Amino acid sequence: MIDVANIQPRMLMGPGPSDVNPRVLAAMARPTVGHLDPQFLEVLNDTRDMLRMVFRTENELTLAVSGTGSAGMETCVVNLVEPGDRVLVCVAGVFGTRMAEVARRTGAEVVTIERPWGQVFTAEEIAAACEQHKPLKLVGIVHAETSTGAAQPIPAVSEAVHAAGALLLVDAVTSLGGMEVSVDDWRIDACYSGTQKCLSCPPGLSPVTFSAAAEQAIAARRTPVQSWYLDMTLVRKYWGSERLYHHTAPVNMNYALHEALRMVLEEGLEARWRRHTAAHEALKTGLERMGVRHLAAPEHLLPMLNAVAAADGVDEAVVRKRLLDEYGIEIGGGLGAFKGKAWRIGLMGESATMRHVEALLSALREILT
Numbered sequence: 001m002i003d004v005a006n007i008q009p010r011m012l013m014g015p016g017p018s019d020v021n022p023r024v025l026a027a028m029a030r031p032t033v034g035h036l037d038p039q040f041l042e043v044l045n046d047t048r049d050m051l052r053m054v055f056r057t058e059n060e061l062t063l064a065v066s067g068t069g070s071a072g073m074e075t076c077v078v079n080l081v082e083p084g085d086r087v088l089v090c091v092a093g094v095f096g097t098r099m100a101e102v103a104r105r106t107g108a109e110v111v112t113i114e115r116p117w118g119q120v121f122t123a124e125e126i127a128a129a130c131e132q133h134k135p136l137k138l139v140g141i142v143h144a145e146t147s148t149g150a151a152q153p154i155p156a157v158s159e160a161v162h163a164a165g166a167l168l169l170v171d172a173v174t175s176l177g178g179m180e181v182s183v184d185d186w187r188i189d190a191c192y193s194g195t196q197k198c199l200s201c202p203p204g205l206s207p208v209t210f211s212a213a214a215e216q217a218i219a220a221r222r223t224p225v226q227s228w229y230l231d232m233t234l235v236r237k238y239w240g241s242e243r244l245y246h247h248t249a250p251v252n253m254n255y256a257l258h259e260a261l262r263m264v265l266e267e268g269l270e271a272r273w274r275r276h277t278a279a280h281e282a283l284k285t286g287l288e289r290m291g292v293r294h295l296a297a298p299e300h301l302l303p304m305l306n307a308v309a310a311a312d313g314v315d316e317a318v319v320r321k322r323l324l325d326e327y328g329i330e331i332g333g334g335l336g337a338f339k340g341k342a343w344r345i346g347l348m349g350e351s352a353t354m355r356h357v358e359a360l361l362s363a364l365r366e367i368l369t
């Protein structure tokens with residue numbers, strides 16, 4: 001039996017989780033208190049305030065869902081969508097596919113538009129799809145598609161979606177904390193993220209935020225939210241001033257998120273985005289010297305997730321295993337269309353440093369030569 005006290009640290013450079021700062025781990029180890037303890041309620045209030053800053057929103061309905069990023073996806077979809085609604089999901093990778101599947105399970109009519117992996121949608125394509133399938137309740141899109149390493153142009157997409165009178169749902173699981181996500185300026189109606197990517201907190205919570213229009217859509221539902229656990233009309237009564245018990249908040253996980261958000265804001269959002277970009281540029285230059293190239297459209301590369309073609313003639317899984325066993329470095333393999341062909345190198349949060357980039361480049365150089 002493994003003794004978890006002996007678990008060895010790694011350099012986490014895959015698609016998540018990312019390295020966690022000791023300050024965050026120390027916060028998690030503080031005494032568990034009751035979920036209605038005044039001290040813990042202060043943690044929740046601070047977290048809500050800090051989430052608004054990180055999401056760049058004044059949305060009242062902003063909180064951390066108990067569950068990983070996928071729970072945030074499900075929360076947004078099941079609260080906004082009910083049977084009889086028509087929903088458009090933009091699919092250009094694994095997480096877009098997943099969003100469409102989650103939407104189908106609500107009983108809504110789901111239509112998708114697709115882009116080849118690594119490419120991005122144009123506002124014209126979205127506008128045409130909105131016109132073809134109107135009326136639409138909601139359009140969903142993944143900002144930073146972790147399976148391909150491409151960033152979708154959310155502000156342009158938002159214009160098209162709002163011109164068609166639909167609500168805009170954005171997956172910011174991988175982007176939040178690593179590149180610009182401006183919920184209010186970009187007029188995003190519902191946005192969810194995860195703790196384990198660029199926020200550098202262990203997996204377990206999912207920040208979400210809903211605009212006033214999204215709140216109205218929830219209030220106007222004809223049927224109750226399909227998921228009792230993720231029903232925002234119930235959960236918000238615990239996060240709001242009523243403090244009504246719904247489910248027990250994961251107390252220590254919330255300590256961790258509180259500390260992680262404090263670290264994000266201490267660094268400053270813009271400084272943090274610059275750090276991610278600088279690490280990405282250094283990685284890209286180093287990989288190009290080795291002949292390893294990025295798979296996504298060059299103008300739309302994500303800084304925090306680098307999907308690259310595995311070097312010719314090597315078994316990509318063997319390289320990953322050696323990185324982990326011999327160098328303690330974790331990177332990811334390709335998913336779906338990129339399975340067996342790609343490496344996914346994450347530079348997320350605490351892992352977006354020159355130290356990480358240099359360690360990986362030198363290990364790869366040794367393994368590949």
Ligand SMILES: *Cc1c(COP(=O)(O)O)cnc(C)c1O
Pocket residue numbers: 016068069070071073095142144145146171173174194196203
């Ligand atoms: C990781 C990820 C998710 C799912 O998050 P989990 O924490 O694995 O549940 C959803 N969307 C995107 C874009 C992701 O990268």
